[in-house]
Amino acid sequence: MPELPEVETTRRGVAPLLTGRHILNVHLRQPKLRWPVPRSLKTRLHNQRIVAVRRRAKYLLLDTTAGTVMLHLGMSGSLAVVTTDTPWRKHDHIVFDLDDGHSLRLHDPRRFGAVVWAGHAPDQHKLLQAIGPEPLSSDFTAAYLFRVSRKRKRNLRDFLLDGRVVAGIGNIYASEALFLSGIRPGRAAGRLTRADATRLTDAIKSVLKQAIRQGGTTLRDFRHTDGQPGYFQQTLNVYGREHKPCRHCGSPIKRKVQGGRAYFYCPRCQN
């Protein structure tokens, strides 16, 4: 579920509670996630201090004095920081006990999430190697998007979902950014004009910033670390709004399925 704004919201929630803490113990209650969670984490992290909590794409990076652990929330993952004596919830798979009586718990019903040891050079880790620019960084420009979209035949929704093109965009924000830029999601990426690339780049940045400001999108189960939902779902223009009137022109919003996943657009506002 979580895309860049939800992961960033999670990072901002947990960072002040984790930074500077020592990890006393790691519990692998259900190590069968996307990849098996290595048992060696227990010894590697024992008594190590958390130095920083960063984000790259949809990965959260816990930098410790022994190296970095990468967390991915998959489609249904969430993090909670609770007192260590709090009863386990079903699907609390991986737990980090801290030196202040609290624990960080990774909760993930669908188990598409991941916990990966990335050592001392996490940015060189295979999983992060091919990832494209952060959309909110100055590396992500219209000129870049225009250049990498040349001769690409795949539709723009799938193109934006490709983490090698741009990091952290998922199905919700792809549809929303394309709506804001007036471009149909089904159009081939290679048919973007320079002007389109400028509008799309601006739209991606603004929709992600706005979503972060509103604490992300809560459609099903995304919650902040403190249990509060995000509010961006109230701002969605097209995602999940099939047959509802476009907020701009009133036309019914359309839904199409491509590659097994739905996208949404306004047939009048988007070309």
Add this chain to the structure above:
DNA sequence: AGGCCCTCCTGTAAGC
């Protein structure tokens, strides 16, 4: 290289 499909899971809601 690029494009497409499959897969890993469970929870929820819709449909019958």
Add this chain to the structure above:
DNA sequence: TGCTTACAGGAGGGCC
């Protein structure tokens, strides 16, 4: 009411 089915926000890996 209860059973079955479809669908859900990710993304790496493999195949053509």
